[in-house]
Amino acid sequence: MIKLLATGVWILVLTLGGVFAAAKFGNPNPDDHKADVPPPPQYVQSETVTLPVVTEGKVSGYFLVRSTLVVDDALMKEIKVPMPTFLTDQLYTLLVGDKILDLKDKGKFDVAAFKGRIKDGLNARLEKPLVKDVLIEQMDFISKEDIEAKDPSRKPERIVVNTDPPPPKPVATGASH
Structure with missing residues (x-):
């Protein structure tokens, strides 16, 4: 039973870590590059x-x-x-x-x-x-x-x-x- 519970916690930690990493590093802040882009003609x-x-x-x-x-x-x-x-x-x-x-x-x-x-x-x-x-x-x-x-x-x-x-x-x- 403890083995099953430990496996569940391990999967939960991996899933949350993956979601956190994707949110943190996956998409750069769009406001960072707005100053560099000239307005379209x-x-x-x-x-x-x-x-x-x-x-x-x-x-x-x-x-x-x-x-x-x-x-x-x-x-x-x-x-x-x-x-x-x-x-x-x-x-x-x-x-x-x-x-x-x-x-x-x-x-x-x-x-x-x-x-x-x-x-x-x-x-x-x-x-x-x-x-x-x-x-x-x-x-x-x-x-x-x-x-x-x-x-x-x-x-x-x-x-x-x-x-x-x-x-x-x-x-x-x-x-x-």
Whole structure:
């Protein structure tokens, strides 16, 4: 009988020791590493923006641009105007006002410089280093003739092809038990 009781106590001590060791050493404290991890970037995605191309006083076609801004989350909370509004205005300034893209010589279009000018222009306008990066998802040109032809086989002409992937989808956060 004493042997059976000693075996039971021995099993109980081993089980409790295993549970204690697992709780103590198994899972590090999540607060220890929170200070080391930078906050994830915030993405501000624009709708597809249609910008007219005016040549000799007439509309000759349209730019179709879809882009995303990678912004500083802390500074973003201070901005009251929606960022897509600023982005659309910057695109109008560069493509319609400054005409930085020559449609006759699209091969010389510098995508990195274009993205840099968008970033620098927005940061200068907002007077803070809010924009960290610009992602161009789509940049096409469609001529007025292609639109008027109403031919579904005529596609917009790609100016920028797959330079940046679309931003990641937001992860749903919920309580886990």
